[in-house]
C-alpha cells in the first residue's frame with residue numbers, strides 16, 4: 514500500500530522532474546488507484562506520484578464536493594495558461610496544516626492521457642485549475658512552498674513547524 518513520504522524526503526528531489534510514463538500497464542493503473550484511495554482517505558483534493566515516493570508523471574484529482582469524480586492524469590502538461598493570476602490559500606497533503614497564499618493562473622488548458630491511454634484535453638478554472646497546477650508542479654520537483662516569496666515561506670513555515678512540534 515502506498516503512503517505519503519515525509520516532506521523532508523520530498524524536498525530532497527526538488528528540481529528533479531519525474532519520469533514520463535511510457536506505457537500505462539497494470540502496475541501504473543494500480544499505483545493510480547492506490548493514489549486515489551490515499552487521496553480520499555486523507556481528505557485531499559489532489560495527489561502527485563512523487564508524494565508517495567513514485568518517480569512518475571501520474572496525478573489524481575477530485576475537486577468536487579460530492580467526492581465522486583476521480584480524474585487520473587498521466588503525463589499531464591499545461592498547454593496554455595491565462596495571463597491573469599489569482600492568489601488563494603493553498604494546502605498540500607505533504608505539509609499537513611500548512612496554508613500558503615499562492616498565486617496561480619486563473620485558467621489553464623491541460624493535455625494528458627487517461628488510464629486507458631487515451632489522449633484528453635480540457636480547460637480548467639478556479640480550484641480545479643489551481644489543484645492541477647499544484648500537482649503538475651510536484652511532477653516537476655516543485656512544491657507550493659517554492660511558489661511564495663522567501664520571506665512568506667520562512668515566516669509561515671516557522672509558525673507551522675512550531676505548531677506541529679508543540
Ligand SMILES: [Zn+2]
Pocket residue numbers: 604605606607647648651657
Ligand atoms: Zn501538494
